[in-house]
Amino acid sequence: MTIHIIGAGVGGLTTGALLTSKGYDVHIIEKSTKLGGRTASMTYKNHILDNGFHIMPFYKKSAIFSVFKKIGIEDRMKLAKVDDIAFHSSTGFHKYPKGIGDLLQLSLIPFKSRISLLKLLLPMAFTSMEKTEEWDDKSLTEVTRKLDDETKAFFEAVCMLAFADTADHISLGEFARTMIRANPFKGGTSEFAYPDNGGYDSICKVLADYIIEKGGSIETGQSIKKIRVENSRVTGYITKDDKEISTNSMVISYPAYDALKELFEPGVIDSDFVEKINKLDKKTAVVEVHFALNKKIDTRQVIFPVGDHYTTKGVFFISNITPSVSPPGEHLIIAGTPVEPSVTESSQKIKDIVNKMKEEISAIYPDFTSSLLWERPMAWKLVESVVKEPGLVWKSKMPHQIPGITGLFFVGDSTISYGIGTDSAAHSSILCEPLILSHLK
Numbered sequence: 001m002t003i004h005i006i007g008a009g010v011g012g013l014t015t016g017a018l019l020t021s022k023g024y025d026v027h028i029i030e031k032s033t034k035l036g037g038r039t040a041s042m043t044y045k046n047h048i049l050d051n052g053f054h055i056m057p058f059y060k061k062s063a064i065f066s067v068f069k070k071i072g073i074e075d076r077m078k079l080a081k082v083d084d085i086a087f088h089s090s091t092g093f094h095k096y097p098k099g100i101g102d103l104l105q106l107s108l109i110p111f112k113s114r115i116s117l118l119k120l121l122l123p124m125a126f127t128s129m130e131k132t133e134e135w136d137d138k139s140l141t142e143v144t145r146k147l148d149d150e151t152k153a154f155f156e157a158v159c160m161l162a163f164a165d166t167a168d169h170i171s172l173g174e175f176a177r178t179m180i181r182a183n184p185f186k187g188g189t190s191e192f193a194y195p196d197n198g199g200y201d202s203i204c205k206v207l208a209d210y211i212i213e214k215g216g217s218i219e220t221g222q223s224i225k226k227i228r229v230e231n232s233r234v235t236g237y238i239t240k241d242d243k244e245i246s247t248n249s250m251v252i253s254y255p256a257y258d259a260l261k262e263l264f265e266p267g268v269i270d271s272d273f274v275e276k277i278n279k280l281d282k283k284t285a286v287v288e289v290h291f292a293l294n295k296k297i298d299t300r301q302v303i304f305p306v307g308d309h310y311t312t313k314g315v316f317f318i319s320n321i322t323p324s325v326s327p328p329g330e331h332l333i334i335a336g337t338p339v340e341p342s343v344t345e346s347s348q349k350i351k352d353i354v355n356k357m358k359e360e361i362s363a364i365y366p367d368f369t370s371s372l373l374w375e376r377p378m379a380w381k382l383v384e385s386v387v388k389e390p391g392l393v394w395k396s397k398m399p400h401q402i403p404g405i406t407g408l409f410f411v412g413d414s415t416i417s418y419g420i421g422t423d424s425a426a427h428s429s430i431l432c433e434p435l436i437l438s439h440l441k
């Protein structure tokens, strides 16, 4: 029996790799000609440009890495650590704390505030995963509201690094799970990682090679138009060129709220269920710009400009993380900021944001403008389909199966999982695998 998976992003490929490792026959259908979904990178003027800045949270403790370990291919992917991170405020650069212990030395905030910060973070970092579920409906700002401005700015920067979002959007439960996963005393790590040979989608390429090696197949440039469901069972699907394929096992790996709208005839899925899932359709949008420079303006890997007045929320020195992304003598950085989704549709607004970011980076690095070779702005409306808002996280996300429909599974970052982006997409595959196996048996 062949399992058909729609989408060759992190969710589809981690599910495909887990199933082929158990000897199942997998066929992946991907509408793009590239693998990697939202992680797909490109080459531009001899630099490897990621689809926006991509970074792997929790390094070798991430869900992606656990999939690699589970199937025994962790040595196929060399990772560069991302741990030279700093804040930049009106008082200069301040080292980003690598662990809870470093918080006492955190020069960004006054000493008194460091103690209150520890008092707030320690109980979270040492609580249990189950306990954090009680806080899923609460907002992080409920506990940070009374803090001083410097400490609030610290939370904003942490949220930008860990969630690519602002603190007012984050659920306290999700924040606490991140603290636990970053706690070395609980086996966690606060280190981040990036593929050493450049391009975040190299992770997807390793997974795709493994699937093919194990006898699976991947068809690119093909998309699915409709899924057939008869008597509450999946019976097959129709491709964009009207090929009809019979199967009783399908996995959908792209944002579930889109898939439910596009792939099923009206009435197949219960309308109350569809309405509930549509609530998860909260887009996080960003404007990011790649800059190539002929000079190294900093040796750090990431800096977070701190302060409300900054448009630039993060500057990532990608060629300091790994020089593989750039030709010799050139340096690649990317700066970004979250925006309202409507901003991504206005080229003038994007231009204004980019000009503001250039001014701000020049103020921090006086050599920036004179060493700039080129810039390439981009805007994304759909960064993640992970909703981090109170009440819409973890188990409140799209389930891996629709109650009452047999043979249909959902993975990817919109489905039940915690963590952000690619970490949540891989986590969803780990959680969904036993359900698929039980169906196949």
Ligand SMILES: Cc1cc2nc3c(=O)[nH]c(=O)nc-3n(C[C@H](O)[C@H](O)[C@H](O)COP(=O)(O)OP(=O)(O)OC[C@H]3O[C@@H](n4cnc5c(N)ncnc54)[C@H](O)[C@@H]3O)c2cc1C
Residues within 6 Å of the ligand: 006, 007, 008, 009, 010, 011, 012, 029, 030, 031, 032, 036, 037, 038, 039, 051, 052, 053, 054, 055, 056, 057, 164, 222, 223, 224, 225, 253, 254, 255, 286, 288, 380, 382, 383, 384, 385, 411, 412, 413, 414, 420, 421, 422, 423, 425
């Ligand atoms: C600018 C930007 C920055 C980001 N930064 C980070 C980061 O730093 N860290 C992080 O962890 N995550 C980050 N993310 C998020 C991360 O990329 C996504 O969460 C993750 O890649 C989602 O994987 P997925 O498999 O769930 O979905 P996708 O990657 O969207 O994969 C779904 C696939 O399904 C295919 N598909 C859709 N419809 C059909 C169809 N009908 N037929 C066939 N194929 C179909 C799509 O083409 C796509 O390839 C970022 C995303 C963006 C855009």
